[in-house]
Amino acid sequence: MKVFTASLATETNTFSPMMTGREVWREEGYYPPGKHPDHPLLTTAPLWILRERAKKTNWQVVEGTCAVAHPAGLTPKRAYEELRDEILTQLKAAMPVDMVCMGLHGAMVAEGYDDCEGDILTRIRAIVGDKIAIGAELDPHCHLTQAMTKAANILVCYKEFPHTDFMERGEEVVQLTTDAAQGKAKPVTSVFDCQMINSYPTSRQPMRGFVDKVKAMEGKNGVLSISIVHCYPYADVPDIGTKILVITDSDKAKGDKLAEELGRELIAMRDQARPAFLSLDEAIDKVQAAKEGPIVCAEPADNAGGGAPSDSTFFIRRMLAKGLKNACIGPIWDPIAVKMCFAAGEGAAFDLRFGGKMGPFSGDPIDAKVTVIKCVPDAVQTSGNGTFHMGNCASIEVDGIAIVLTTNRHQAWGTDLFSNLGIDPTKKKLVAVKSTNHFHASFSKIAKEVLYTDGPGALPRDFGKVPYKRVKRPIWPLDASPWGTARS
């Protein structure tokens, strides 16, 4: 077997002012052939799995470029075309191959390209021809398009949110694509459009049970794979929305029926699938009334993982105004404030302006007398999804609130975001994390309770407030009851 693998992955918030240009890709995760780090990354699992397989077999694995960028705004046209063509040129040079396995995200948008993954998969198909198996792993926060399902034989989304299963799903992509390449199965794809924009954390019911049920259906009765395409809400592109993707062994009628059954089940649980969201004040009141902590409060509206800046000050202001003590919050992306803290040194008390820099969604910066708790060069945080390099980081204290300031823009992944910066989150009454749900895998281990907020910010949880113009309608919740009317 000769296999080609590569990766091109980001999640594009088309409303974000922060462009994902060539420099951003180069800085954040650009690995030409042979330069991929010695551990798997969230969106490069197929490459890693194939590299391991090649050691145990006589397979020839040709590694193409892997490029990964944090969620932010549009990728400029030229930057996208350069990265895409780099990978396609590598594939052409590797031909003939027996199969192609890609690590993609599924929600990448570039200038002039609403569907980057559909574009690149279509071009891969044109190079390899009709008979070669193409597989790709996707994030469930993707826009599943017809171009993608037409070009690829196998598409598999992570099932968990937090995405703790990216390696297991990567194994499935590689195995199912291998089976297709070796003629052991004839994968056929069925898609049901749920006509919904919604959020589905799988760390809680009813999604937990739904995922377990779906997993139990796979690998029997001709059902090869089932993906629950959650949708990525912050993109103004026609194809956004929740879908069910079923891959059967050449049984299209069965796949269509199963996809629709599961889709209708998901539609019925739409209100329960997403957690209740409290205002910032309601969350603080609840914490103040609680006997003991830590109570972990998510602030998804400023989640860097969804393309937000992660420097908003709304939550800190409300904590200060309501006199909440013994809290911590992070990460606040503010490289300049970090430099000021490094210059002042640990233990220094001085006047600092921090946060609130990126735009109206960030709120105003805070001017306060702060005490520097700790300065850590090249700090990291860790979770089941890997190690996240935060750059130089500083922790400060303002009126009983400990704050982690970072140089690199990331969401909160692990409790060591705080503990590595000299803050013990287990001792805090309130632990506020800028994240939608990836925080949950780590922080739920220390939380007495987990609350979700919907404060001001770049990522409103009420999707009716997102200023879409190009999304295909009707779709819930923009339209009250779209089911039964085809989208156009």
Ligand SMILES: [Zn+2]
């Ligand atoms: Zn995701």
